[in-house]
Amino acid sequence: MSTSPQRSTPTQDSVRRQNLGALLxxxxxxxxxSRAELTNQLGLNRSTxxxxxxxxAGAGLIDEGVPQETGxxxxxxxxxxxxxxWVYGYAMSIEVDRLRAARVGLxxxxxxxxxxxxxHGTAVRDTVATLAGFVRDMQRTVSASGPGGAVFVGSGIAVxxxxxxxxxxxxxxxxxxxxxxxxDGWSELGLDREPLVGNVADLAALAEHxxxxxxxxxxxxxxxxxxxxxxGIIAGGRRVTGHGGHGGEVGHMVVxxxxxxxxxxxxxxxxxxxxxxxxxxxxxxxxxxEAARRGDPPxxxxxxxxxxxxxxxxxxxxxxxxPTAVVFGGAxxxxxxxxxxxxxxxxxxxxxxxxREHVRLxxxxxxxxxxxxxxxxxxxxxxxxDPLETAET
Amino acid sequence: MSTSPQRSTPTQDSVRRQNLGALLxxxxxxxxxSRAELTNQLGLNRSTxxxxxxxxAGAGLIDEGVPQETGxxxxxxxxxxxxxxWVYGYAMSIEVDRLRAARVGLxxxxxxxxxxxxxHGTAVRDTVATLAGFVRDMQRTVSASGPGGAVFVGSGIAVxxxxxxxxxxxxxxxxxxxxxxxxDGWSELGLDREPLVGNVADLAALAEHxxxxxxxxxxxxxxxxxxxxxxGIIAGGRRVTGHGGHGGEVGHMVVxxxxxxxxxxxxxxxxxxxxxxxxxxxxxxxxxxEAARRGDPPxxxxxxxxxxxxxxxxxxxxxxxxPTAVVFGGAxxxxxxxxxxxxxxxxxxxxxxxxREHVRLxxxxxxxxxxxxxxxxxxxxxxxxDPLETAET
Numbered sequence: 001m002s003t004s005p006q007r008s009t010p011t012q013d014s015v016r017r018q019n020l021g022a023l024l025x026x027x028x029x030x031x032x033x034s035r036a037e038l039t040n041q042l043g044l045n046r047s048t049x050x051x052x053x054x055x056x057a058g059a060g061l062i063d064e065g066v067p068q069e070t071g072x073x074x075x076x077x078x079x080x081x082x083x084x085x086w087v088y089g090y091a092m093s094i095e096v097d098r099l100r101a102a103r104v105g106l107x108x109x110x111x112x113x114x115x116x117x118x119x120h121g122t123a124v125r126d127t128v129a130t131l132a133g134f135v136r137d138m139q140r141t142v143s144a145s146g147p148g149g150a151v152f153v154g155s156g157i158a159v160x161x162x163x164x165x166x167x168x169x170x171x172x173x174x175x176x177x178x179x180x181x182x183x184d185g186w187s188e189l190g191l192d193r194e195p196l197v198g199n200v201a202d203l204a205a206l207a208e209h210x211x212x213x214x215x216x217x218x219x220x221x222x223x224x225x226x227x228x229x230x231x232g233i234i235a236g237g238r239r240v241t242g243h244g245g246h247g248g249e250v251g252h253m254v255v256x257x258x259x260x261x262x263x264x265x266x267x268x269x270x271x272x273x274x275x276x277x278x279x280x281x282x283x284x285x286x287x288x289x290e291a292a293r294r295g296d297p298p299x300x301x302x303x304x305x306x307x308x309x310x311x312x313x314x315x316x317x318x319x320x321x322x323p324t325a326v327v328f329g330g331a332x333x334x335x336x337x338x339x340x341x342x343x344x345x346x347x348x349x350x351x352x353x354x355x356r357e358h359v360r361l362x363x364x365x366x367x368x369x370x371x372x373x374x375x376x377x378x379x380x381x382x383x384x385x386d387p388l389e390t391a392e393t
Numbered sequence: 394m395s396t397s398p399q400r401s402t403p404t405q406d407s408v409r410r411q412n413l414g415a416l417l418x419x420x421x422x423x424x425x426x427s428r429a430e431l432t433n434q435l436g437l438n439r440s441t442x443x444x445x446x447x448x449x450a451g452a453g454l455i456d457e458g459v460p461q462e463t464g465x466x467x468x469x470x471x472x473x474x475x476x477x478x479w480v481y482g483y484a485m486s487i488e489v490d491r492l493r494a495a496r497v498g499l500x501x502x503x504x505x506x507x508x509x510x511x512x513h514g515t516a517v518r519d520t521v522a523t524l525a526g527f528v529r530d531m532q533r534t535v536s537a538s539g540p541g542g543a544v545f546v547g548s549g550i551a552v553x554x555x556x557x558x559x560x561x562x563x564x565x566x567x568x569x570x571x572x573x574x575x576x577d578g579w580s581e582l583g584l585d586r587e588p589l590v591g592n593v594a595d596l597a598a599l600a601e602h603x604x605x606x607x608x609x610x611x612x613x614x615x616x617x618x619x620x621x622x623x624x625g626i627i628a629g630g631r632r633v634t635g636h637g638g639h640g641g642e643v644g645h646m647v648v649x650x651x652x653x654x655x656x657x658x659x660x661x662x663x664x665x666x667x668x669x670x671x672x673x674x675x676x677x678x679x680x681x682x683e684a685a686r687r688g689d690p691p692x693x694x695x696x697x698x699x700x701x702x703x704x705x706x707x708x709x710x711x712x713x714x715x716p717t718a719v720v721f722g723g724a725x726x727x728x729x730x731x732x733x734x735x736x737x738x739x740x741x742x743x744x745x746x747x748x749r750e751h752v753r754l755x756x757x758x759x760x761x762x763x764x765x766x767x768x769x770x771x772x773x774x775x776x777x778x779d780p781l782e783t784a785e786t
Contacts, residue, residue: 015408219636231713235635240628242715243612246747247628249712254705254743257649266708266743312647315659319642320624320713322635350647350659354639 016052017386019044023052024061025384027082028107029210034067036077053080059391060151061087061106061383082107087391089379090138090155090191092131093371094118095200096226096281099127101134103142104376106153106383108211112138131157135189151391155195156378158203158371160226196378200224201248202241203374204329204364205232210377212327212365219323221314222364223250225332227281228271229313235321255312270313278306278335285331289338307339311346318351318359329364337363409445410779412437416445417454418777420475421500422603427460429470446473452784453544454480454499454776475500480784482772483531483548483584485524486764487511488593489619489674492520494527496535497769499546499776501604505531524550528582544784548588549771551596551764553619589771593617594641595634596767597722597757598625603770605720605758612716614707615757616643618725620674621664622706628714648705663706671699671728678724682731700732704739711744711752722757730756 022042027033033041039049056062060083067079084105092101095118102113114134118127135155142150198206205214205222214220220234229251233240241247251271252264259268260276271280278288288306291299314326328336336343340361347356364370383390415435420426426434432442449455453476460472477498485494488511495506507527511520528548535543591599598607598615607613613627622644626633634640644664645657652661653669664673671681681699684692707719721729729736733754740749757763776783 012408015405219640235628235633235640236631238629238631240633240714242628242748243717243751244715244747246745246750247612247713247715249715249745249748252712252743252745253646253709254648255650257705258651264745312650316646317713319645320640320710321633322637322640322642324636350645352639352642352645352657354637355635355642357639358636 017389019048020052020055020387021384023049023080024056024082024106024387027062027080028380028384031107032079032081034077034079035064038080053078056387059388061387061391084109085111085150087151087153087383088142089153089376089383090135090195091158091372091376091379092134092155092195093158093200093375094127094131095158095160095371099130099134100372101131101138102372102376103138104379106380108373108376112141114138132189135191139189152191153383153390154379154381155191156203156375156381157195157197158200158375159197160200196381198374198378199230199232199245199248200226200371201230201232201329202239202245203232203378204366204370205234205327205374206239206377207366207370207374208327208329208364209234211373212370213362214325214327217324219321220325220327221317221321221323222327222329223314223332225280225285225328225330225335228252229274229280229332231317233321250313250317253313253316255309255316270309273312274306274309274335276305277302277309280331282331285334289334292338303335303338304342306335307342308346310335310339311343312350314343314361315346315350315356318347319355322355324358325360325362327362327364329370330368333363333367336361410782412441413445413448413780414777416442416473417449417475417499417780420455420473421773421777424500425472425474427470427472428457431473446471449473449780452781454780454784477502478504478543480544480546480776481535482546482769482776483528483588484551484765484769484772485527485548485588486551486593486768487520487524488551488553488764492523492527493765494524494531495765495769496531497772499773501766501769505534507531525582528584532582545584546776546783547772547774548584549596549768549774550588550590551593551768551771552590553593589774591767591771592623592625592638592641593619593764594623594625594722595632595638596625596771597759597763598627598720598767599632599770600759600763600765600767601720601722601757602627604766605763606755607718607720610717612714613718613720614710614714614716615720615722616707616725618673618678618721618723618728621645622667622673622725624710626714643706643710646706646709648702648709663702666705667699667702667728669698670695670702673724675724678727682727685731696728696731697735699728700735701739703728703732704736705743707736707754708740708743708749711740712748715748717751718753718755720755720757722763723761726756726760729754 035049039046053064057064063081063083064078067076084107087106088103091104097118099118100115103111105111116130201224204224208214208222209220218237222232224230231248231250233248252269254266254268255270256268256273260272261267262269262272274280278285288299288303292303366373428442432439446457450457456474456476457471460469477500480499481496481504484497490511492511493508496504498504509523594617597617601607601615602613611630615625617623624641624643626641645662647659647661648663649661649666653665654660655662655665667673671678681692681696685696759766
C-alpha cells in the first residue's frame with residue numbers, strides 16, 4: 001500500500017491503456033489464452049475483452065483464432081495468441097565469463113541467439129562492440145526473412161554486479177547506466193530506443209518470478225552466486241531494488257566480525273566467509289563439489305563449511321524478509337544441492353519459526369538462462385505498460 | 394512492477410472508487426486543499442474533481458468552503474477539508490510498558506485519547522479489557538457530544554513484536570491476529586468491524602512515511618528499539634512485511650558467530666550484541682546515556698560499544714536495501730543521538746558507497762506517537778480504499 005498522495009489517478013484513457021497492458025501481459029506470460037479465460041482472469045466483461053483484443057490485433061501484437069478441437073459441444077471461445085515471431089526485443093547479458101544476446105519474441109520465445117566467452121578483464125569498448133555485433137547480425141536475419149515490418153519494441157541488458165568496483169560502481173558500465181551514444185557501436189545499430197540495464201540477480205529474480213521457480217510466489221529471495229553473492233528481491237510481488245538500484249548487496253552483509261578482509265574494504269562479509277572454503281565462481285564450486293563427491297576429505301570439509309556459511313546468511317535474510325521461497329542461482333545452485341542439509345540446519349536454528357514457516361528452498365527452473373530471460377522481460381516492459389503507443393512508434 | 398498476470402484490471406466503477414480514494418487520501422494526508430491543487434496533483438480535470446468532491450461531501454466525508462482571504466484577484470478555488478470531527482477511527486497500541494488508545498479524526502487529528510502503564514507480564518485478557526474500556530469511555534463522549542451520526546470507519550492496533558515468543562508467535566496475541574469475538578470485551582463494544590492488527594515497527598514506519606521524518610522518501614528502514622529491535626521497511630513506497638507479516642525481524646540477524654546466546658535460541662543476534670553493553674529498553678538506554686554524559690568511564694565505553702554494534706547492523710541493512718533514510722525509533726533514538734559518530738563510522742567502512750550514497754540517518758518526527766499514528770492509518774485504510782462503500786455501511 002502506497003500512501004504517497006502524489007500517485008497518479010486513472011482517467012478513461014489511462015484505464016484503457018492499463019487494460020490493454022494487462023491483457024497483453026497475460027498472454028505474454030501465459031501463452032495462448034481463450035477469450036473466456038481472459039474474461040475470467042482479468043475481471044472484465046466479454047465486450048470489453050473483445051474491444052481490447054481487436055485493438056491489440058489491429059496493432060499487430062496478437063492473433064486470434066479458433067482453438068484446436070476441444071471435443072466439447074458448443075461454439076468454442078476464440079484463442080488469443082501473442083505474435084511471437086513478429087513482435088520482438090533484444091535481450092543481452094554481460095556475465096563474468098561470457099556474453100550473450102538473443103532476439104526474443106513476445107511471449108518469451110527465443111527466436112535467435114548468439115554467445116561468446118568473455119575473456120577475463122575484457123574492456124568496456126570490446127564488450128559493447130561484441131554485443132553490438134551480435135545484434136547487427138541478428139538484425140540482418142530479420143531483414144532477410146521477409147519484406148520487413150516486424151516490430152522491435154526494446155532491449156534489455158543484464159549486467160553482473162560482480163563487475164562493480166569496491167566503491168560500488170560497475171566496472172564496465174556506470175551503475176544504472178543508460179547505454180546510448182556514449183558507447184561505441186550502439187548508436188550505429190539504428191535502434192531508436194536505448195537498452196534498459198538491470199543487474200543479473202534482479203533480472204534473474206524477475207525471470208524466475210515470471211516464468212520459473214517462483215511463479216505465483218510474492219515474497220522471494222533469489223541468490224545469485226557469480227564470484228560473489230547478490231540478491232534479487234521480490235516483496236509483495238514487486239522488485240525491491242532500493243533507491244539507486246543498488247539494493248540486494250547481500251554478499252557484503254557482514255556475518256563475522258573476526259572474518260577475513262573482503263575486497264570491498266570491510267571484513268567478514270558473507271560471500272568472503274563462504275569463499276574461504278569454496279571459491280564462489282562456477283568452476284570453483286563445481287571442482288569442490290566434484291572432489292567432495294569423490295570422497296576427498298578436505299573437499300568434503302570445505303563444502304560442508306561453505307554450505308554452513310551459506311545457510312547462515314540465508315537464515316538472516318529469512319528473518320528480514322519472511323519469504324516463501326529462496327532460490328539458489330548461478331554458482332550457488334550446486335553448493336546448495338550438495339550442502340542442503342547444512343543450509344536447512346542453519347535455517348532451523350537461526351531463523352525465527354514464524355519467519356521460516358512457509359519458506360521453500362529451490363533451484364532456478366530457468367537455470368543459466370534466467371538473466372537473459374529477465375533482460376527480455378525488461379525489453380518488453382515498455383510495450384506491456386502501454387501497448388499501442390509503443391507498437392506504433 | 395508486478396508481473397503477476399492475475400492482478401485485477403480497472404473497470405469504470407473501480408476507476409471511480411480509486412479516484413475517490415485518491416482524493417480522500419490526499420486531503421487526509423495533506424489537510425485542507427484547494428480544488429485547483431487537487432486537479433493539479435491528481436492529474437484529473439476540473440469537472441471530474443468537482444464530481445468526486447460532490448460525492449465525498451454527500452457521504453459526509455469532506456466539507457467544501459471558500460478559502461481565507463488570499464489577497465489575490467479573481468474567484469478563489471474552493472477548499473476541500475476532511476471532516477475530522479465527524480469521521481473517525483480508533484487507534485490503539487499495546488507497547489511493552491504501556492497501553493494507549495485514541496479516537497482519531499479523518500486527516501489524522503487526535504480527538505480524544507487514553508493511556509495507562511502496562512505492568513510487566515499483564516495477561517491478554519486484562520490488556521484487551523483495558524483497551525476495550527478506553528474505547529467504551531471514548532464512545533460515551535461521542536454519544537454525549539450531540540445527536541449522533543458521527544461516522545466510525547474502523548480501528549487499528551499496534552502490537553509490539555517484542556511480545557512474541559522465541560517461536561515467533563506473539564505472546565499476547567496470535568501473530569497476524571484478528572481481534573474479534575475471541576477476546577472478551579471487544580464484542581460488547583458494538584463496533585461492527587474487527588480491528589486491524591499491525592506490529593509497532595511496521596506501523597511506526599508507515600506513520601513516519603505518511604506524516605513524519607520519511608515523507609516523500611520511498612526507501613526507508615525504520616528501526617524500533619523496545620527490548621529488542623525490529624524494522625518497518627518501506628521499499629519503492631510500499632511496506633515490506635513478508636509473507637505472513639513477520640518480516641523485519643532484523644534484531645535476530647546474526648552478526649557475531651561468537652556472540653552471546655539469544656532468547657530466540659540462536660546466538661550473536663544483532664539486538665543481543667547491542668544489549669550486552671546497553672539494555673535495549675527505554676529505561677536502560679536512558680540510564681546508560683545519562684551516565685555516559687556525566688563522564689562515567691564504564692558507561693561511556695558501554696555506549697560506545699553499543700553504538701558501534703548499532704552501526705554494524707545498520708551497515709548490513711543499507712547494503713541490503715539501499716535506502717534513502719534510516720530512522721532510529723523507540724529506545725534506539727537516544728542511543729543513536731549519543732553514538733552517531735560510531736554509527737556513521739561503521740556505515741562508511743562496512744557498507745558499499747553506492748548503497749549508502751544517498752542515505753540520511755534520522756530520528757522520528759512523531760516520536761513516541763508513531764505507532765499510534767500508524768495504527769490510525771490502519772484504521773482509515775478501508776475507508777481510503779473505497780470511501781463511499783465504507784462510509785455508507
